[in-house]
Structures are given as structure tokens and as C-alpha cells.
């Protein structure tokens with residue numbers, strides 16, 4: 127019996143794939159959305175690995191070699207993982223209104239780094255996202271892919287402290 131071809135599943139159930147999926151949907155899964163989609167993966171995960179390139183290439187029906195070509199051509203893209211841990215602060219409207227800027231302020235204070243940067247010891251990378259689809263839980267951040275809801279600056283401080291002192 128033929129297997130029904132459904133929607134491709136992302137490489138993991140990490141919430142950040144929703145953001146990537148939203149970018150592809152917004153462009154009607156057009157091949158022309160390759161760079162923009164890879165940009166979203168880079169922004170959300172801090173790097174592009176083989177499973178993510180494969181997923182994007184298959185979803186947009188472009189050859190994997192083309193996705194690799196784009197990823198290696200532009201300096202903006204990185205094929206290596208960022209820090210040991212990744213914190214993604216949502217900067218979508220709901221999260222922004224409910225205190226995302228204070229969360230980023232806490233990150234800067236605790237780690238001395240800005241979004242898009244990794245601590246000098248390679249422990250923690252901090253990224254931002256536009257909306258991770260959990261607006262009712264705002265403000266949210268993802269700690270190694272796990273959503274943390276209604277975060278306060280103090281919660282953020284505690285979580286980062288655990289990572290840097292582990």
C-alpha cells in the first residue's frame with residue numbers, strides 16, 4: 127500500500143521549527159524562499175546542520191547541494207553549533223509588551239553578551255526570535271529548545287546562573 131505523502135516533519139519537536147515553518151508557509155513553500163528560510167534557521171538555532179538543511183531543502187523542493195551551497199557561500203551562515211547552551215528570547219509583540227526587553231537586559235547583565243553572541247568560554251549563546259507561537263505564556267524564552275513561560279528577569283538570572291556554574 128502506498129504511503130501517503132504528508133507534510134514533512136521537522137528534525138525534532140523543538141518549538142523553533144514552528145518559526146521556520148511559518149517562514150516557509152509565508153512564502154508558499156516557494157524555492158525562492160531558500161535564503162530567507164535558512165536565515166530563519168540560523169537566527170533561531172544559531173547555526174545550520176545537516177538535518178536542518180535537509181529539512182529545508184526537501185520542504186522547498188530544492189536539491190540538498192543547493193542548500194549547502196547557499197549555507198557555505200554566505201558568511202552570515204554558520205555550520206557549527208554555537209555555545210554549549212542556547213537561550214532564545216522571544217521578541218514578538220506579546221513577549222515584548224510583557225517584558226522581553228528586561229529579559230535581554232538580564233542576559234546582558236549576567237553574561238555580558240548581546241543577542242547573537244556567545245560567551246567567551248563557549249558555554250552560552252543568546253539569540254532572539256520573532257514569535258515562537260506561545261504568546262499566551264508571554265514573556266517566553268527557550269532554554270536549549272524548552273519553552274519557559276512567564277519569565278521574570280529573576281528567573282532568567284537563575285537559569286543562566288545554572289548553566290554558567292554547572
Ligand code: FES
Pocket residue numbers: 216217218219220221222256257258259260261262264266
Ligand atoms: S510573541 Fe512571544 S510567543 Fe508569541
